[in-house]
Amino acid sequence: MNRKSEVCFSRSIRQVVCLVCGICVAALLTGSCVERGIQRVEAKMEQTQKTLAKEVLRFHVLANSDSEEDQAVKVKVRDAVLAYMEENMEQELKAEPDAGATRTWVETHLRELEEVADRTVAQEGYLYQSRAEVEVSYFPDKQYGDIFFPQGEYEALKIKLGKARGHNWWCVLYPSLCFTDTTCSVVSDEGKNGLKEVLTAEEY
DSSP states (O other), rough: OOOOHHHHHHHHHHHHHHHHHHHHHHHHHHHHHHHHHHHHHHHHHHHHHHHHHHEEEEEEOOOSOOHHHHHHHHHHHHHHHHHHHHHHHHHHOOOOOOHHHHHHHHHTTTHHHHHHHHHHHHHHOOOOOEEEEEEEEEOOEETTOOOOOOOEEEEEEEEEEEOOOOOOEEEEEEETTSSOTTTTSSSHHHHHHHHHHHSSSTTT
């Protein structure tokens, strides 16, 4: 290889090295920007979750087991308890309800809710009992219609059926995101308005 060829080859190598270095730097900068963007989104989601946790009350039904029969009983109990609460809670909370008033109502009616659940279980031919309580639990990300609830700890009315070892079902009691459509495929305007009142426009 003559001198001129060596110079051309060396220049080509330098150009390739510079190009590769440029691509690496660009990739690092892009990755860094993306990572910072993700961190900002995660921080926003965490803050939104904390705000939501103070303003909502969730509903959680745990089946006795994963058998087809116990899962069917879980759905029956869900429907019966929701119907009971929808009828009786609306009558008693005549003033503008909020999460606190809903929570207080639930806490003072736990025995009645257990009775509704127990009666439903018995009607289906089973002997196991239910336990109703209000407690803070971790919930994964959940979509209710076009409303998204980020993962985190929320206070919830829990109804545990029998051994409570089966797949569970949940919705939101306040604002009412499960009264009008227990499949959670449609969120009522009432439920959306309730969220708008407790969240900032950006969070909503």
